[in-house]
Amino acid sequence: MNKSLSILAVLILSVLSYLTYISAESVINSDWKEPLPLMSENQQYRLVLITQDVDTPFWNSVAKGASELAEQEGVMLENLGNYGKNEEAFLSNLELAIHSKVDGIIVQGLDKEKFKELTKIKAAFYGIPVITIAEDVPIEESLRRTYVGSNHFKAGKLIAEQLILDMGDSGEVAIMYDQEPQHYQSLRLNGIQAVFRKHPNISVIDVRTDTSKEKVMATTQNLLNNHPEIEGFVAINSEVTSGMIQEISRRKQIDPLFIYSFDDHADIEGLFQQGKLDAIVAQDPEMMGRLGVELLIEWLEGKSAPLDFDGYFTPITIVKVKDEL
Known part of the structure; x- marks a missing residue:
């Protein structure tokens, strides 16, 4: 009985050793890679x-x-x-x-x-x-x-100063940004407000919106209904610029208005080249x-x-x- 068990144990051990060898060989010869590359000898970091x-x-x-x-x-x-x-x-x-x-x-x-x-x-x-x-x-x-x-605070100041040079120091200006503004948007907004506080005849309208194009257009429509004489528009989040301009174009001529944004969205270059933006902040x-x-x-x-x-x-x-x- 003991002899039979010994033979069986040897057979099991032999099979396991063979399977281990086959598995090791398949791993060594495979093309498997890490999700992010491992450091090689000639790459420091x-x-x-x-x-x-x-x-x-x-x-x-x-x-x-x-x-x-x-x-x-x-x-x-x-x-x-x-x-x-x-x-x-x-x-x-x-x-x-x-x-x-x-x-x-x-x-x-x-x-x-x-x-x-x-x-x-x-x-x-x-x-x-x-x-x-x-x-x-x-x-x-x-x-x-x-x-x-x-420097997003400085960028906001540049936009506001340019708008005043173009439009003058009186009139209504809408500033459009996210419902929950990111930190960089808050800095841009603070820069704009720092300039406008020195010009009390400029009436600033804060406009919060979701970033989907449909929501931006609906928000812009509501803005124009409530402020038909508005002349200035600043898109703090460049992502909302296209929807904002599309809705403005349905209601007004773009040329007499003053519209500004930033260069960090794919739509901006096309809008700028079409003359639908008066100025942008260009970054590096x-x-x-x-x-x-x-x-x-x-x-x-x-x-x-x-x-x-x-x-x-x-x-x-x-x-x-x-x-x-």
């Missing part, structure tokens, strides 16, 4: 750039600047983004990067609790430095190392990408510790339609 949008002029320029600097410095940079804003997928990409234990993250700021939880708790737990780009989330809420991008997204990678590498190498908590501002300028046409 693994960095990731995460944005809500890809394949738009603004974010393509950010990625271009970041990728060129990463290649120049010999580091690996992964670009993660989505076609069209998808907040859930964006946050999933951020969480994936954190759990993959990359060396550093450059990310478009999102003023939402889930984003703050990921950067303030999870990224900090793994010791992963986070730099926000183009859109910021305050350091006390996100624990990001620094911000790279436009390519420099943002380059500077983000440069600062992250400097921090990882201990050359810039700590980084400036207030951020590193890239150039902005007002571009009038007559300057381009």
